Amino acid sequence: MLTPEAGVLEGAVWRKSSRSGSAGHCVEVAMVADGHYVGVRNSRQPDGAALVFTRKEWEAFAGGVKDGEFELPE
Known part of the structure; x- marks a missing residue:
């Protein structure tokens, strides 16, 4: 994760997760800087902080x- 140049998220088109429920626990993502970075934010706080990852970090x-590496233990 990195701190991008100021304004890299400006004009980003945010997409809400299809897994988001009606309780407002939503994550939004946006491809920015010609797809070199991915922004992630809380949809309930669109003016709040966003995490920014490189494309390779996001793909990992x-x-x-997808591989189930983050499954919660039962």
């Missing part, structure tokens, strides 16, 4: 999710 995370 998404791959881990």
